[in-house]
Amino acid sequence: MEFPKRIYTTEEVEKAKEFVKKGCKHRLRAKGSPIFKQKLKQALKLIKTAGYHNFLRTYIRSIVEIDGLTQLREADGAIWANKYAVENPVDAASLFIQKASHMKEYLEGKLYFGGAAETRSVKKRIEFLKVLKQKSRNEQVKKECERLLKSWSESVFL
Numbered sequence: 001m002e003f004p005k006r007i008y009t010t011e012e013v014e015k016a017k018e019f020v021k022k023g024c025k026h027r028l029r030a031k032g033s034p035i036f037k038q039k040l041k042q043a044l045k046l047i048k049t050a051g052y053h054n055f056l057r058t059y060i061r062s063i064v065e066i067d068g069l070t071q072l073r074e075a076d077g078a079i080w081a082n083k084y085a086v087e088n089p090v091d092a093a094s095l096f097i098q099k100a101s102h103m104k105e106y107l108e109g110k111l112y113f114g115g116a117a118e119t120r121s122v123k124k125r126i127e128f129l130k131v132l133k134q135k136s137r138n139e140q141v142k143k144e145c146e147r148l149l150k151s152w153s154e155s156v157f158l
Contacts, residue, residue, distance in 0.1 A: 003061070007107070008075040016077070017107050025057040026077070032065025036083055043092035046141065050132040052097055059103035063096065072099045074106045090144040093132070098125040126152050 003019045003026065004012040028044070030037050040063055047053050061077040070085040072078075079099045086092045101124040102113070111117050126149065133145035 003077070006075050007077055013107060013109075020058055020107060025054060026061040028057050028060065029062040030064075031062060033083075036065040036081075036086060039083075039086035039089065039092070040081075042089035043086060043096060046089055046093040046132055046136070047096065049136055049141075050093070050128060051135065052100075052128060052131070056096060056100045059100040059107070060096070070095070072102050072106075074103060077103065088144070090129075090132070090141060091148060094125045094128050094148065097128040098122065101125075122152065122155065 003024065004015045006012055007016045030040050032040070044053070044056075047056055059077065060079055063079045063081055066080040066082055068080070068082065070079070070081045073080055079096060081092075081095075085095060098121045101121045102117075105111075105117060105120070129145045129149050129152070133142050133149070136142055136145070
């Protein structure tokens with residue numbers, strides 16, 4: 001079974017859901033400058049440390065460097081990220097998990113944008129940061145998780 005090239009029509013979404021249900025994973029592709037790819041690699045290493053790599057690979061097929069605003073491209077199963085999105089590897093890793101959570105809800109037919117959906121995705125991001133903080137052996141990573149968790153605790157999304 002092959003994942004559809006686009007995930008836009010009802011048939012394509014159903015085919016993608018079947019792919020996910022069968023436990024298939026994407027071979028995550030990175031597209032961008034060498035610096036972007038190097039920073040992305042750092043974020044992906046943290047995602048692996050936290051045990052979320054398979055979750056990311058289930059819902060996201062590529063992460064592409066762009067000049068515009070960082071966003072999930074649902075129809076492509078891709079995250080478009082600018083160079084600033086990957087500057088901080090811990091924050092980037094949590095952002096990518098948040099976008100994968102959005103993609104999961106898109107495939108499940110849930111409302112994946114707006115107030116309640118945004119709250120759910122931020123909670124997934126916070127969950128990731130807590131797990132990364134617990135599993136990482138790197139003190140700098142732990143401190144950055146703590147800083148970001150404090151920042152999110154002051155957020156209007158919670």
